[in-house]
Amino acid sequence: MTILLTGGAGFIGSNLTKQLLQEGKQVVCLDSLDSYYNPDIKWANVQQSLDHPHYHFHEGDIRDAELVNTLFRTYAFDAVIHLAARAGVRPSVQDPALYYDVNVTGTLTLLQAMQHAGVKKMVFASSSSVYGDSLQVPFTESDPSDRPLSPYAASKRAAELLCHTFHHLYGFDIFCLRFFTVYGPNQRPEMAISQFTDSILNEKPINVFGDGTTARDYTYVEDIVNGIIQSLENLRGFEVLNIGGSDPISLANLIQVIERVVGKSALINRLPMQPGDVQQTYADIRKATQLIGYQPTVRVEDGIKRFVAWYLVKYKTGLVI
Ligand SMILES: NC(=O)c1ccc[n+]([C@@H]2O[C@H](COP(=O)([O-])OP(=O)(O)OC[C@H]3O[C@@H](n4cnc5c(N)ncnc54)[C@H](O)[C@@H]3O)[C@@H](O)[C@H]2O)c1
Structure with a gap:
């Protein structure tokens, strides 16, 4: 099985790559190594797999239709796992146009290339942020998701809608996976767990937004990787999970x-809640358990x-934060 993995140099993508290669899959990674955080960290992730005979890396942008079409002509992809995105809720408030362009136009570029090439299977990385400040917990997939609080959340919801359109028009099999705050090895350096760990270790103050009662449904990256692979194995129709x-x-x-x-x-430095942040997230996972065994x-x-x-070992390389 040959997979196009977008965003494979990043946090979740690098963990997923290892597992896919271990399972004997061919992985073609398309990643722009963008500067949202230190690209050296992403390059170090890529280097871990570069020698593997079933791994191919292409540095490039998902919005580059010519490049994406060339990849589809070069490889016989069985499926696409689409993780490439501008991630992060707070920075999206500062630069909504960029988030929309990468996360929505980028996804559309990919869907169109798939349509031209006749590749009709995709697992798409969506986000729990699409639920906005939903009062009802846990969040279920049938809850309203039309009140996003940040451009990031809106862009993920918009991309989900495009996925559904391609399912409807062209019979694509697409699962949109709403990940709930992911953590683990290769974690993005700007995320809370990385920042807190680094600051506590080095006795620096940590910025805590709000009164500490905000809650997140933290998900270990290994579980996310399993959810993606189980989705790939059961990919039929259109589902949001x-x-x-x-x-x-x-917090x-x-x-x-x-x-x-x-x-x-x-050492706690208390600051006001940030615009775009939600009060809590909590996944109802019954649908994913039933459908894919997650x-x-x-x-x-x-x-x-x-x-x-992992952090303590990796810290010495200077490529964690
Ligand atoms: N980490 C989380 O808590 C979380 C939660 C919900 C959803 N997600 C989603 O999961 C996916 C992976 O997230 P992550 O935490 O691994 O983030 P990440 O930033 O580590 O990975 C994203 C990768 O996409 C690449 N990329 C960005 N723009 C690109 C472009 N235009 N073309 C090609 N590549 C591009 C980046 O270089 C990066 O390597 C994203 O779609 C994110 O929105 C993550």
């Missing part, structure tokens, strides 16, 4: 867990231990 840990933790408790694992106390296995305490262990 929550892929989360289904075990939310408040205050998360900080305590990191403090315990690191063995140091946090079941998260790593609890936050254990996941943070594994993350910090």
